[in-house]
Amino acid sequence: METGLLAYGAYLPVRRLQRAAVAKTHAWFAPGLKGLGKGERTIANWDEDAVTMSVEAARNCLSGQDRDAIGAVWLASTSLPFKDRQNAGIVGDALSLKSEAMTLDVASSQRAGTTALMAALKGDTPALVVAADRRGARAGSPQEMTYGDGAAALLVGQGDVVAKLISAHTEAVDFVDHYRGEDGEFDYAWEERWVRDEGHLKITPKAIKALLESTGTDAASIARFCYPAAGRNVTAMVAKAAGLPEGSVADNLQSNIGETGAAHPLLMLAQALESAQPGDRILVASFGQGCDALLFEATDAIKNRPAKSIATQIDKGRADDNYARYMTLNGLVNVELGIRAELDKATALSNHWRNKDMTQRMMGGHCTECGTNQFPKARICVNPECGAVDTQRDEGFSDKIGKLNSFTADRLTYSPDPPAYYGMVQFETGGRLMCDFTDIDSDPDHQPEVGMAMRMVFRVKDYDRNRGFRRYFWKAMPATQEEI
């Protein structure tokens, strides 16, 4: 049995910040940003973080897979929402994975995604490796231009793999090109040319050569080289230094996504897999206090492509030149939010625990007496013709497609990104919910309408700024034809 990748998927937030709008805003102070002011980057919505993006990438990865077979969840990120509360556990919950699955957060390096992948590949159980970052950057910084938000997920294990692992190699070198300390809100970076010459061009080729030598692989046989480096031509220079073919250099997605941190090597790997042919050798490497390098070979099963590809998600991006909104939603400007934003969003943790399956797994009920599905699950059946007591078994709602019954776009209530869209979503197999919507397109031609198909996504429901907590719940968004 081969060990390797059983499935893969990615998630890109739908909004694409236009870099020209950023450069224009800061031109008075930092005219040099104009050089980076081309193309676009992904930006997470106000209700997205590394956890929610991981969930969505994992859902794209796990389509058609047996979730009960998953024995471990590795979550890699440098922007985990909780410092002391296991983030991977929230992801596992939202995916309705069994509680026996081992969960682990991997953090503190741009290599976190690849290191988690290497470790998972050594394991003896099918593992979900998911990497995500929502990267903070100072307004007007080069990082704000080159960073992106996103997530990638890989299902790792033995069996009918789409790509088998040939080998992996790691080099741990405490080369500090940038860092973020315990109290740091943003990254602090050293000069790019030094990082390129002494970091990328010395550490990475060494790791790649060691990997190729250990497996007796001819560098010329590499079909695709996935290596995140935002700087212009850095990946090509690394490829050259390592003897890799010029044509193998994969697009670093800088023009349309930006660098998605710990997720980026896995995102580039997923993109390479989307177009790989059987037999293609894909080398993925990452840079961050050393280098991880992994070599895969696509199998015949590579022809099973994920339903929601990165290419499709790139195509469906929504251009956004509202840089003021980006700054506001990311706390880069101190904006008056109005009295309605003052409401205390405290969470009673005991109550949160009691309702955890309802909020995080979107677990509702199915009445075994009358067959009515309902949300939330209750002691007494909601069907007025039934009313049976204690007859409900768990019924998951997160993957159901609903139909819009009624809705509004509310400009009075507080929403970080008004108007607040919400309404009644009715599920065809029974059950309904008055719920928030998210990612609604402001284009007048794409407004919600009664009867529209809706799907559920896992998002941040509320931030409790007073206590540093955030609670999650599921929100509705219009479903595409393929998702119905």
Add this chain to the structure above:
Amino acid sequence: MATGIRDKVAILGMGCSRFGERWEDSADDLMVEAFVEALADAGIDKSQIDAAWFGTGIEEQHVGKSSVPLAMALRLQNIPVTRVENYCASGTEAFRGAVYAVASGACDIALAQGVEKLKDTGYGGLPQRSRGTTNDMYWPNASAPGSFAQLASAYQAKHNINPEDLKRAMAHISVKSHDNGSRNPKAHLRKKISMDQVLNAPVVAEPLGLFDCCGVSDGSAAAIVTTPEIAKALGKKDLITVKALQLAVSSGTEAGHNSWDGSYFQTTRAAAARAYKEADIEKPRDQVSLFEVHDCFSVTELVTMEDLFISPEAGAIKDIMDGFYDADGKVPCQIDGGLKCFGHPIGASGLRMIYEMYLQMQGRAGDRQRQEDPSIGMTHNLGGFPHQNVCSITIVGREGA
């Protein structure tokens, strides 16, 4: 076998403060203003009141909890006072408590009073509050207009109605209520408005614009009730009696069961059917003289007129545009300006509606007096959201009508 409330209790006196932005007055001032009027109208001494019911909704932001604030403000000396809260039906709940107490024979004379001091919240509309620790975890962060606005989307879709036609009917409702409010010296909003003003106003929650939303006001209203026998013994003639008191509360069907389509109020239909039966009214469209319904938003009034079985289903737009509910129409609705213009101090609103019926039936409604001798009046409150709410209905009328 229950026989209902019909003609068992009479209104002895009523009072209502001026509604509005009463910056200089506290909730206590408002309560005293309404109570003094009611007591004088009843022609009794305060010591003759056996018990009181106090309705208020957002007490955290003015008087605080319990019935003590009413007893303290009015100096009710150690009598039983009960505080009730049931969303926007709180005022009617206070009335219901007082009327039932009299009907049961537990007391001879009872007071129902409601108050709300909303202009100390700092909000333009209703204040945003926690909905309970569990609900906050999954309910949308909905405002009142956003909740009720959804009636429009569902109603339009169900009856295949052109959004422009619905918008115009909603606008007619608001123009009508402003016309009526302009003739009411106690009303919060007294300026007439035009259709164009309504249609071009900024959107609050689609499709509701600014003028589709009722006023958020300070105010208080009070009713003193007793038995018809005692009222007559106290020298009252041409009594106004209670014909029906009904309350319907959502059990979760609308919120959780797919049998409700979102275009109407299930509770209003249930409460209205029971109220007509209790009042012995068979043809409400012909028999009810006046309506005061819970027009928190224009679309609520539109849908409600069908739920009260006055306009046929999908027929409210036609009735509204025909002027059926105008002050000079067949059956006026909100002849005092309604929540829209009289204002909506939550705990007082239900009692304010009954106050208007009481004045109209006694010919004391001043410039807005209905000439066609009203004999049956129906009031209606909705609290909560279309998908889970409290609906209260009161019918009052001339004794024997």
